[in-house]
Every structure is written in structure tokens, then in C-alpha cells.
Amino acid sequence: MKIHKVSGSEALSFSGCEAKWMFAFHPGFHLESKKIGPAITRGNIGHAALEVFFKEFMNTSSVDKAKETTTSHLTNEMIKDLSTGEAIRASLVGEVVTILDLYFESDTFKHFISNTHIMGSEYSMEMYVTDEIILPGRVDLLVYWTAGLEKGEVQPIDFKFVYNFWTENDFFYNSQIPTYVQLGKINYPHEVVRRGGIMQFRHRKDAVERFKLTGIKPSKPDIAGIMDNHIKISQKIVELKELPVEEARTKVTRTLSKYTCSNCSFLRLCKADLNGGDTTEIIKYDYQPNSYGYDNMDEE
Numbered sequence: 001m002k003i004h005k006v007s008g009s010e011a012l013s014f015s016g017c018e019a020k021w022m023f024a025f026h027p028g029f030h031l032e033s034k035k036i037g038p039a040i041t042r043g044n045i046g047h048a049a050l051e052v053f054f055k056e057f058m059n060t061s062s063v064d065k066a067k068e069t070t071t072s073h074l075t076n077e078m079i080k081d082l083s084t085g086e087a088i089r090a091s092l093v094g095e096v097v098t099i100l101d102l103y104f105e106s107d108t109f110k111h112f113i114s115n116t117h118i119m120g121s122e123y124s125m126e127m128y129v130t131d132e133i134i135l136p137g138r139v140d141l142l143v144y145w146t147a148g149l150e151k152g153e154v155q156p157i158d159f160k161f162v163y164n165f166w167t168e169n170d171f172f173y174n175s176q177i178p179t180y181v182q183l184g185k186i187n188y189p190h191e192v193v194r195r196g197g198i199m200q201f202r203h204r205k206d207a208v209e210r211f212k213l214t215g216i217k218p219s220k221p222d223i224a225g226i227m228d229n230h231i232k233i234s235q236k237i238v239e240l241k242e243l244p245v246e247e248a249r250t251k252v253t254r255t256l257s258k259y260t261c262s263n264c265s266f267l268r269l270c271k272a273d274l275n276g277g278d279t280t281e282i283i284k285y286d287y288q289p290n291s292y293g294y295d296n297m298d299e300e
């Protein structure tokens, strides 16, 4: 039997726009844009730097050594960008250097690092949601609180590099943390897993408050509803992935809304595809194979 892996991000992409999901995840396309905007680039640089920091901290238990290794990683990134003419990316690396320098000096960080044991960075967990579908997830950080109000809890933590902090509504429909909490519950059945955290790094230059760790404690019905939604979406995804791309493209719907489409990295490809035009040249020059995704597997 074939076992399919459908992540929360893939399901979220599908619920945002089925065509966008198809371009990014159907095996017949499986593309990502070669042009990545500054927000995503800054986030990627920041996530990679934090991974370097926390992995080094896990190995050495030394904040100073971890900071040193992170600085050297970011310096190498900047040198590489400058030598290859990637001046914009180099300036984003510079922004991340500033943000992380401030973070490591902040009370938010000092409280966090002295009250937690880091269990994993870029930590993968999985669970079966049906007999043939696995929900995989990779959390930015998995921690065990050794002191403070959440002492004794295992928590997944997600990093966000933001211009402004999220509003209450942004947290209201967040499915990522409830999903991670459920993955934590299944993978650590003997631990207390009831909360996850979103650690925001605010890069707005005139911001006074730069860092905020917000704990989210999803209720059981919240988690059940989100899991149910994930299963329904995953089943549609699995059906579409089994179809040849020519057939899948006749089944997916397109959101075609100003709000969603204006920021869509598949805008030109989608328009050409919708009009029945030749998309070969657009794909060749503007897209590359999607670097994100989980391989399905065959069960004996």
C-alpha cells in the first residue's frame, strides 16, 4: 500500500488555492519561483541562522560559543552574497545579524534559554491521520520547560520574522500550532504537551518592542476540528496526486481573487495555463523544482 505524506503547509496551500497547490505540489509540476521576495528571503536566512545557533547550543551548552558560530555562519553568507553580486540578499543578511544581536541581549531570550532544555532544532515528527496518510511536521524548536509557569511541559516553538506583531485575529485561525501540539502529543505520549509557542522577531526598524513569545493552548475541540479538516483536504490531495497532471488540472479550482492572486508567485504561469497557452518557456525561465516536500513511501 502506498502511504502518502501531506504536511500542514501543503494542506494550507491547497485550501488557499487549489491551482496554486497544483503548481507547487502535484508531481507533474512541483515548482517554486526562482524569484523569492525579501520577506521570505529574510525569514529563510533567519531560520537557518537560528538553526545554527540552537544546534551549536545543544552540542556545547554555551551561549557564547553558539553566538560565535552563528556570527561566523552569517558572515560567510554575506561574503558569498557580495562575491556573487547578490547585494539585496547581503543587506537582508545584515538585517538578520542586527535582529539576532538584539535578540541574544534581550530579556525574552535570557528568560527562554535559562528556563528550557532544547530537545531539537528543525525537529521532525509524524503521525498517521488515516491508514494511508501521514501528517509530517518539522518544528523550528522543540523544548522542555525546566522552570517558570510552564515547567514540565514539552512545547513546539515556531519562529516568525515579521514587520509587525500578529494581531489577535492572526492567532485565532492559526492551524500550525494546534497541529504541532497534536504531533507532540502523539510522539511524546508520556509527556505533558498542551501548548505551543510562536516566537516573533520584529524587523521594523523603529520598533521599540522587537521580540515576543506567545503561548497558544489549543482546546481539544480545536485540535479535533483542525485534524478533521486536515484529513478531508489530504484525501482530496491524494486523489489529485494519483491523477496525471493533464487530468488534475481540469479538476482543480482557481481562487481568482485580487487578494490571493496579487501576491501569488504562480500568477503568470496560472494565467497562461488558464488560457490554454504553452507554459514551457515560463516554467523554464521563472521556476525551479520545489525544494519543499515530503517523499511518500511504500508500506510492505
Ligand code: SF4
Binding pocket: 017, 018, 019, 020, 254, 255, 256, 257, 260, 261, 264, 265, 266, 267, 270, 271
Ligand atoms: S494566480 Fe490566483 S488562481 Fe492562479 S494559482 Fe495563484 S492564487 Fe491561484
